[in-house]
Amino acid sequence: MIHLPTRTTAFLFSALIAAAALHPTPATAHGVVGERFFPATIATDDPFAADELALPTITSFDHETDLDVDYSKTILPGFAIEVGIGHVDAKADGDPRQRGFGNLAVSPSLEVYRDPAHEFILTAGLGWEIGGTGSRRVAERSSTTTPTVKFGKGFGDLPDSVGFLRPLAVTGTAGYAIPGGGDEPRSIEWGGAIEYSLLYLQNNVRDEGFGDFVMHLTPVVEFSLSSPVGARGGGTTGTINPGLVWSGQDVQVAAEAVVPMNRNSGHGIGVMGQLHFYIDDLFPHSLGRPIFGGKR
Amino acid sequence: MNTRILLVGLAVACSAPAAFAHAFLQHADPGAGATLNAPPRRVALIFTEKLEPVFSGVAVIDASGHSVEAGTVVIGGNSIIAPLLPLGPGKYRVVWHAVSVDTHRTEGGYSFTVRR
Numbered sequence: 001m002i003h004l005p006t007r008t009t010a011f012l013f014s015a016l017i018a019a020a021a022l023h024p025t026p027a028t029a030h031g032v033v034g035e036r037f038f039p040a041t042i043a044t045d046d047p048f049a050a051d052e053l054a055l056p057t058i059t060s061f062d063h064e065t066d067l068d069v070d071y072s073k074t075i076l077p078g079f080a081i082e083v084g085i086g087h088v089d090a091k092a093d094g095d096p097r098q099r100g101f102g103n104l105a106v107s108p109s110l111e112v113y114r115d116p117a118h119e120f121i122l123t124a125g126l127g128w129e130i131g132g133t134g135s136r137r138v139a140e141r142s143s144t145t146t147p148t149v150k151f152g153k154g155f156g157d158l159p160d161s162v163g164f165l166r167p168l169a170v171t172g173t174a175g176y177a178i179p180g181g182g183d184e185p186r187s188i189e190w191g192g193a194i195e196y197s198l199l200y201l202q203n204n205v206r207d208e209g210f211g212d213f214v215m216h217l218t219p220v221v222e223f224s225l226s227s228p229v230g231a232r233g234g235g236t237t238g239t240i241n242p243g244l245v246w247s248g249q250d251v252q253v254a255a256e257a258v259v260p261m262n263r264n265s266g267h268g269i270g271v272m273g274q275l276h277f278y279i280d281d282l283f284p285h286s287l288g289r290p291i292f293g294g295k296r
Numbered sequence: 297m298n299t300r301i302l303l304v305g306l307a308v309a310c311s312a313p314a315a316f317a318h319a320f321l322q323h324a325d326p327g328a329g330a331t332l333n334a335p336p337r338r339v340a341l342i343f344t345e346k347l348e349p350v351f352s353g354v355a356v357i358d359a360s361g362h363s364v365e366a367g368t369v370v371i372g373g374n375s376i377i378a379p380l381l382p383l384g385p386g387k388y389r390v391v392w393h394a395v396s397v398d399t400h401r402t403e404g405g406y407s408f409t410v411r412r
Contacts, residue, residue, distance in 0.1 A: 030318075203320075204404055205328055205329060206328055207330060249317035249318075249320075249344060284398035
């Protein structure tokens with residue numbers, strides 16, 4: 001049985017749509033705030049409401065391989081709805097192999113504040129994992145609603161005396177997961193990324209003579225954590241993911257290691273990779289612009 | 297299986313049709329952070345995409361905020377070229393904005409120094 005949205009989920013969903021309609025945002029390039037370009041992060045949500053497709057994201061870690069697809073579509077400038085689904089293939093020691101599709105996830109995001117001069121963006125989002133849409137073997141039967149706040153901040157406004165720090169940027173996300181089922185504890189889902197843009201270094205700080213390929217690289221360290229709320233949940237678990245992102249004109253390729261932050265977070269070191277398409281660049285006059293309010 | 301899917305994805309990416317992507321700065325002369333023994337006669341900016349001339353531009357200013365461009369800035373194809381007045385020693389800032397044919401705007405800025 002597919003679970004219908006709870007009253008809380010429906011209210012939050014409606015509130016985001018109403019706010020988007022009342023708070024129009026000018027059309028901007030994906031991942032750009034002022035002089036800063038933020039590449040799409042792969043382990044955590046970045047703060048941009050954009051037209052993009054992650055196909056696929058592959059994660060192999062702790063006896064499990066996940067293959068995910070996520071498509072984000074702008075409805076209004078600054079307001080997008082992302083739909084994601086993944087396939088899980090897990091084989092823990094001593095347990096039978098479990099394979100199947102996870103639940104469908106629908107996640108609207110609204111950019112609520114942009115400050116181009118300080119390369120800052122703040123976004124409100126809602127994650128809704130729809131219980132019952134995935135395979136019984138690997139997916140929860142109950143839905144989970146996660147109101148989320150996301151931000152991005154580039155440090156291009158630092159003084160020239162510390163110019164080598166100006167290519168730095170951070171993104172962050174914090175959400176409060178509210179499971180619909182009885183036994184699941186609520187939790188804070190949080191994380192972020194620290195990025196050092198070679199493109200920003202080359203074009204805005206100091207021309208180091210990088211070639212075309214190198215200047216589009218961004219070394220990144222992501223962290224993705226979950227902290228259960230209350231006594232039943234146990235401690236914080238999560239992973240730290242160092243890696244590289246290469247951002248081209250209309251496609252991005254990323255690869256990161258997956259390192260558990262403690263014993264409860266998994267064993268061994270995994271890998272994750274993603275191929276990511278900038279739909280607003282590939283199809284700027286059709287699929288890549290907002291359904292309402294975009295420039296033709 | 298996952299490797300095969302990744303390879304197919306990469307092939308799709310590499311065969312993606314030419315698109316009207318955002319205009320990012322590809323090359324600048326003088327470059328960001330350059331220290332020059334002789335003053336440049338112009339600033340030349342090369343972008344990754346063709347520009348909309350009406351909505352693109354550049355300003356070059358000295359340390360006191362005065363514009364030091366001489367004559368008309370030429371915007372054509374994927375470049376912006378700004379002729380400069382004779383520059384004295386000091387630090388100068390280049391501030392550009394570019395709108396590519398997909399109508400998305402990008403912007404940037406950097407400094408260069410003319411040595412005494």
